[in-house]
Amino acid sequence: MDNHCTTKQTSELAAVVVGGGAAGIAVVGNLLEQLPPNSKIGWIDPLFQGGRINAKYREVPSNTKVHHFLSYGEGVEAFRKIAETTEKPNAISILKGLPHDDTCSLQYAGDMLQVLTEGLLKHDQVTSFKASVTDCERISQDSVWSLTVRDEASQATQRITAPIVAYCTGAFPSTVPFPDGLSRVPKLLDLDITLKPSLFAETIPRDQDICIGVIGASHSAILVLRNIFELSQKSHPKLRARWFSRAKRLKYAEDKGDWILYDNTGLKGIAAQFARENLDGDRLLHSEVGKIITRVDCSGGVEQEREAYLKEMPGCDYVTQAIGYNTKPLPMKQEVSFNHETGGFIDPKTKEPVPGLYGAGIGFPERVVDPVGNVEYAVGFIKFMRFLKRVVPRWVEPIPN
Ligand SMILES: Cc1cc2nc3c(=O)[nH]c(=O)nc-3n(C[C@H](O)[C@H](O)[C@H](O)COP(=O)(O)OP(=O)(O)OC[C@H]3O[C@@H](n4cnc5c(N)ncnc54)[C@H](O)[C@@H]3O)c2cc1C
Incomplete structure (x- = not known):
């Protein structure tokens, strides 16, 4: 040309x-x-x-x-x-x-x-x-x-x-602005980084206390939480996460024989397994994962979510938004x-x-x-x-x- x-x-x-x-x-x-x-x-x-x-x-x-x-x-x-x-x-x-x-x-x-x-x-x-x-x-x-x-x-x-x-x-990956009034706004960590463990590991410091806010409760969010847990066990022992989730119970794809319930929106594969075993309901309270990840309850509507953000988000160094595409x-x-x-x-x-x-x-x-x-x-x-x-x-x- x-x-x-x-x-x-x-x-x-x-x-x-x-x-x-x-x-x-x-x-x-x-x-x-x-x-x-x-x-x-x-x-x-x-x-x-x-x-x-x-x-x-x-x-x-x-x-x-x-x-x-x-x-x-x-x-x-x-x-x-x-x-x-x-x-x-x-x-x-x-x-x-x-x-x-x-x-x-x-x-x-x-x-x-x-x-x-x-x-x-x-x-x-x-x-x-x-x-x-x-x-x-x-x-x-x-x-x-x-x-x-x-x-x-x-x-x-x-x-x-x-x-x-x-x-x-x-x-x-979509992002939304945070509510006004946060005393500290964490650095945005692109979802494409947190979904890729090798890049994620290089992007955040290894030996410092780092807390990552993870927003969302669908497939990508669960994979990011799993990546954080795995990094904390291998290379980043001081890594922690706060998981901002509106969903009290997670949604899974269900095989109904000749069709699949929540085929496009439910958790599947490794993400579903990780969520069932470690995150869902009160699992987090009893699993090893719960020592690394704390759930922040964002259910109940816009005002409750805003309050949860104001209280818990300033404690995060980074935030990754896994809220859709x-x-x-x-x-x-x-x-x-x-x-x-x-x-x-x-x-x-x-x-x-x-x-x-x-x-x-x-x-x-x-x-x-x-x-x-x-x-x-x-x-x-x-x-x-x-x-x-x-x-x-x-x-x-x-x-x-
Ligand atoms: C995290 C994640 C996991 C997924 N896992 C699965 C899975 O396990 N199984 C499955 O079946 N699907 C999966 N999907 C869904 C889907 O298959 C992928 O999102 C796939 O990448 C979608 O393909 P696409 O062609 O629509 O878009 P893309 O892969 O984004 O491709 C778009 C292309 O368009 C080009 N482009 C953009 N703008 C222009 C322009 N102006 N001019 C010329 N070229 C342009 C880009 O360079 C790019 O090459 C997953 C999606 C995500 C986000």
């Missing part, structure tokens, strides 16, 4: 996928299956390294079983071909060798994403752009989207066009809102679908209702794959002008 904005002759692109994480990879795979042969797909990511699973969570234990990662990795023909043609042992054959009914470290899932990425980048229908999308607008007279794409290294920009754009740009605003001026049933977007003013614009992944998940009426957002490799298999055939239907 040169240093000024150029328009690449990419009018032949049938679709553009923005993002190279688990969702972007799955969208490329599904588009290859659904678009006519020889259609070209543009694929944009600044790194092409499997998104946040590889960048941030390789040391995190998975909350899904190995067979779900395998079903994702074999979900479309293009993926199966990559697994077959990549020299063995490869990340997919290694994943196959793990117990299928157990969870695993996310490094195995991350390695699989890397193999699939490399295979897709070599696919003759895929045109890749190692860059970021900085703007996107619909040129309605041509019925195409025009994307501005910037290469961070050279700062060069170019414009590419396609009738279909799928955003799979992920989500980032937020989507970054899309790089486009037009206001749009996501339709969690179709994977499309709607214009919030007219309520009409925005032609050719789609999303998937943790930033744009499917909304699901379980057999007892709980509404959840379906986040996970296999869930992205199932959703895409249902909706991508509709995405590629001819777009009305």
Whole structure:
């Protein structure tokens, strides 16, 4: 790319996928299956390294079983071909060798994403752009989207066009401000650090009395508490934590035979085991973990939570917020809102679908209702794959002008 904005002759692109994480990879795979042969797909990511699973969570234990990662990795023909043609042992054959009914470290899932990425980048229908999308607008007279794409290294920009754009740009840990009046505000410790034990260990001093506030009670919060306990037993003997939790009882995923209660919001795998054994109810009072972690009761409403923060937060040196993940605003001026049933977007003013614009992944998940009426957002490799298999055939239907 040169240093000024150029328009690449990419009018032949049938679709553009923005993002190279688990969702972007799955969208490329599904588009290859659904678009006519020889259609070209543009694929944009600044790194092409499997998104946040590889960048941030390789040391995190998975909350899904190995067979779900395998079903994702074999979900479309293009993926199966990559697994077959990549020299063995490869990340997919290694994943196959793990117990299928157990969870695993996310490094195995991350390695699989890397193999699939490399295979897709070599696919003759895929045109890749190692860059970021900085703007996107619909040129309605041509019925195409025009994307501005910037290469961070050279700062060069170019414009590419396609009738279909799928955003799979992920989500980032959310944070909220603390109530006014704290006598001391602890230093914010990014959730991406506290979820990664090797980085966590390097970030905080080893031989000082350090107290970390942990806010939240779902999967990420429990994994952080487990990391703190393990560091306190190995390398950081003076490390302690205050756990700010609204939940008196924790919520677990429950296998109901042919469906899973709280499949997307309940604790699973190692986090569930650690919570059951050490944290839940009055367990903390009797477990070894209770010598390291103290629970701060934030239940009862906003005012009670504020009081708990005012009293207990100033005693923390650091605080990590594990309260969920937020989507970054899309790089486009037009206001749009996501339709969690179709994977499309709607214009919030007219309520009409925005032609050719789609999303998937943790930033744009499917909304699901379980057999007892709980509404959840379906986040996970296999869930992205199932959703895409249902909706991508509709995405590629001819777009009305
Ligand atoms: C702590 C944690 C543990 C999880 N564990 C599991 C698990 O065990 N099993 C499971 O199935 N799921 C798990 N998930 C859920 C989910 O699979 C991951 O969040 C996954 O990373 C989501 O993939 P994604 O593609 O939506 O987003 P990401 O992985 O975040 O990828 C987004 C990509 O988009 C790129 N991007 C962003 N903006 C732009 C732009 N403007 N232009 C170009 N590219 C852009 C980024 O560089 C990135 O590569 C976990 C999630 C978290 C947070």
